[in-house]
Amino acid sequence: MPHTVPVHDGLFVAGSPPRLLGSRCRACTGHHFPRHRTCPYCASDQVDEVELSPTGTLWSWTAVTAAPPGYRGAVPYGFGVVELPEGLRVVTRLTESDPSRLRSGQAMELVLDPLHLDGEGRQVVVPAFAPAGGP
Numbered sequence: 001m002p003h004t005v006p007v008h009d010g011l012f013v014a015g016s017p018p019r020l021l022g023s024r025c026r027a028c029t030g031h032h033f034p035r036h037r038t039c040p041y042c043a044s045d046q047v048d049e050v051e052l053s054p055t056g057t058l059w060s061w062t063a064v065t066a067a068p069p070g071y072r073g074a075v076p077y078g079f080g081v082v083e084l085p086e087g088l089r090v091v092t093r094l095t096e097s098d099p100s101r102l103r104s105g106q107a108m109e110l111v112l113d114p115l116h117l118d119g120e121g122r123q124v125v126v127p128a129f130a131p132a133g134g135p
Contacts, residue, residue, distance in 0.1 A: 003122045003123065004112070004114075004122065004123045004124075004125050005118065005122045005123070005124055005125070006124075006125060006126075007115055007124050007125065007126045010034070010035065011034060011127060012110075012112070012127045013051060014112060014125075017054040017109065017110060017111075018054065018110050018111065018112050018127060019051035019052060019053075019054055019110065020033055020034075020051070020052040020090065020110065020127055021033075021034070021035055021049060021050075021051060021052070022034065022035055022049075022050055022051075022052045022086075022088070023035045023036050023039070023047040023048065023049055023050060024047065024048050024050045024086075025039035025041065025042060025044050025046065025047050026044070026046040026047065026048065027039065027042050027044035027046050028041050028042040028044065030042070031050065031052065031084075031086040031087065031088045032088065033052060033088060033090050035047075035049055052084055052086060052088070052090075053084045053085045053086060054109060054110040055084075055085070055107065055108065055109050055110070055132065056082040056083050056084045056085070056090070056107075056108050056109075056110075056129065057082065057083045057105055057106070057107065057108065058080060058081075058082055058094075058102060058103070058104065058105065058106040058107075058108050058129070059080070059081040059082065059083055059089060059104065060080055060081045060104075061078060061079065061080030061081075061094060061096075061099055061102045062078075062079055062080065062099060063076045063077070063078055063079070063097050063098070063099050064076060064077050064078075064079050064097075072115070072116040073115040073116050073126075076097040077093060077094070077097050078093065078094025078095060078096045078097045078098075078099075078102070078128075079091075079092070079093060079094060080092060080094045080102070080129070082108050082129045092127065092128065092129055093113060093126055093127070093128040093129075094108075094128060094129055094130070095111060095113055095128050095129070095130040095131075096130065096131060101131075102131070106131060106132075107131070107132035107133070108129040108130065108131060108132055109129065109130055109131075109132045110127055110128075110129055110130075111127075111128055111129070111130045112125040112126070112127060112128070113125060113126050113127075113128035
């Protein structure tokens with residue numbers, strides 16, 4: 001198994017379970033992802049980095065069947081909106097690429113999904129949500 005590296009530093013922590021890294025505003029208490037230095041809701045600069053919940057609820061989804069420019073991963077792949085318990089809806093990659101296997105309100109859990117090997121032979125991973133309780 002090759003060594004893994006994140007697709008982009010600062011998006012997640014690779015714990016068990018992995019967690020997205022977001023921010024929480026001290027002024028309005030809103031959560032946001034990805035992290036920001038200022039709150040996108042009230043413009044306060046009083047924000048703290050937080051680890052977001054590793055579970056959520058599926059709101060909408062589709063399958064990406066044509067690779068975007070510069071993309072080096074496999075297609076098709078799932079793409080959707082997952083609402084976290086913090087009330088935040090995250091636009092995210094999904095591990096399930098068959099839309100007929102997903103449903104509104106479905107429980108989802110964050111995983112790290114292999115994307116491709118980089119030039120040094122390391123496995124690049126991305127955060128993605130998978131249907132809870134199995135493949």
